Amino acid sequence: MKIDYKETTSDLLTRINIHDAYGSRDIDKWMLEVLPLAQGMTILDVGCGAGKQCFSYLAHLSGKATISGGDVSEELLAKAEEENAKLGNRVSFQTLNFNQPFPFPNQTYDLVSCSFAIYYAEDIPFTISEMHRVLKPGGNLFTTGPMPENKQMFYEVIKEATGKEIPPMPGSSRYASEIYKTIKDLFSEVKIHIFENPLTFPNVEPFLAYTRASLSEDRLLWNTFFQTKEDFEDIMAKITDVAQKWFERDGQLVMTKVVGGILATK
Ligand SMILES: C[S@@+](CC[C@H](N)C(=O)[O-])C[C@H]1O[C@@H](n2cnc3c(N)ncnc32)[C@H](O)[C@@H]1O
Numbered sequence: 679m680k681i682d683y684k685e686t687t688s689d690l691l692t693r694i695n696i697h698d699a700y701g702s703r704d705i706d707k708w709m710l711e712v713l714p715l716a717q718g719m720t721i722l723d724v725g726c727g728a729g730k731q732c733f734s735y736l737a738h739l740s741g742k743a744t745i746s747g748g749d750v751s752e753e754l755l756a757k758a759e760e761e762n763a764k765l766g767n768r769v770s771f772q773t774l775n776f777n778q779p780f781p782f783p784n785q786t787y788d789l790v791s792c793s794f795a796i797y798y799a800e801d802i803p804f805t806i807s808e809m810h811r812v813l814k815p816g817g818n819l820f821t822t823g824p825m826p827e828n829k830q831m832f833y834e835v836i837k838e839a840t841g842k843e844i845p846p847m848p849g850s851s852r853y854a855s856e857i858y859k860t861i862k863d864l865f866s867e868v869k870i871h872i873f874e875n876p877l878t879f880p881n882v883e884p885f886l887a888y889t890r891a892s893l894s895e896d897r898l899l900w901n902t903f904f905q906t907k908e909d910f911e912d913i914m915a916k917i918t919d920v921a922q923k924w925f926e927r928d929g930q931l932v933m934t935k936v937v938g939g940i941l942a943t944k
Contacts, residue, residue: 689895690727690754696888697935700877705822705937706734709793712871712939713820717742719788722812724748724776725795729758732769741768748774777801780808787813791820796857797848806860810944819865819942823853825872828936832889835924836903839916845899854938865942872938879931882921888933889917 697705709731717739723731726747735745747769749755758771774780776792777800790809799805809819824847833844862868879885893900893910904910925931 689891691757692891693888693895694730696884696891697875697877700879700884701875701935702878703873703875705873705875706730708873709820709822709939710734710738712941713789713791714818715739715743715789720744720786720814721789721791722746722748722782722787724774724790724792724809725750725798726758726771727751727754727795729761729769729771731791731793732758732771733761733765736765736768744770746770746772748772748776748780750775776805776808780812782812784811785814785817788817789813789820790817793822794824794849796821797823797852802852802857802860806857806864810864813944815944817944819861819940819944821857821861821940822873822937823857823940824849825854825936825938826850829933831931831933832892835917835920836889836913839920840903840913842903845902847896847899858938858940861940861942865944867943869941870938871941872936875935875937877933877935879925879933882918882925882931885921885931885933886914886918889921890914 715735715738719739721735721743723735723746726732726749729747732745732747735743745768747758748771749758750773752773755771755773758769762769762771776795790813792809796802796805806819813819828850837844858868858870877888893904893913897904897910904913921931
């Protein structure tokens with residue numbers, strides 16, 4: 679499956695900031711609780727973006743681990759390196775395209791993690807088998823992604839605003855099904871942990887900022903909804919009207935993120 683997708687730094691960081699400001703739970707804290715982390719580990723974070731998870735592991739393990747992050751986006755890697763420099767360059771970041779063989783020997787890592795990225799892989803069995811290959815025996819793979827019930831309110835507002843069916847999203851349409859099954863087939867033990875985080879918006883603006891960043895990030899997936907900047911602004915105007923109506927009716931807007939953390943042992 680060919681997935682046309684390119685994360686931009688500003689869209690990703692806008693969404694991360696909105697989660698931090700309006701969410702009631704902290705996903706990084708939850709990950710640290712679920713993950714079997716220990717000092718001395720060798721960790722690879724695939725699709726590391728601006729390095730959020732790498733820096734969280736580094737702080738949690740007081741710097742006593744070998745942590746690498748790989749991503750296909752040079753722009754996000756540059757952002758990660760900026761932060762890395764401030765922290766004494768303790769993480770090693772490099773270009774990694776998970777649609778190609780990973781440039782690492784077999785059995786290198788104790789933990790491979792991949793947050794909100796695996797569902798952009800063109801060939802899921804290939805990417806997951808690469809993750810499996812570079813893990814040591816007994817090592818863990820941890821992935822996060824949206825469950826089918828994720829962000830229902832977001833999709834309902836868009837549906838009401840446009841009168842159109844939502845196109846299948848690579849995340850919610852593949853994560854709990856194809857991706858979970860592939861991991862189950864390859865690994866000896868698999869557990870799924872659920873993280874629910876309601877984002878409560880006290881006015882429509884942050885919801886609209888989130889929607890803007892989300893639709894523009896995934897613009898190629900939404901190409902039946904908009905092609906040009908004008909179409910995009912037209913859709914955003916309709917979404918604004920519906921969000922305003924819902925807000926007046928309910929007094930607030932609540933969008934619940936439902937994330938599945940798949941923890942697998944090789
Ligand atoms: C939603 S972001 C998540 C980033 C980071 N893990 C986080 O949670 O902040 C998805 C990431 O997947 C990366 N990605 C997409 N396609 C990729 C590929 N073929 N190989 C490696 N990374 C890829 C993007 O560049 C982006 O950094």
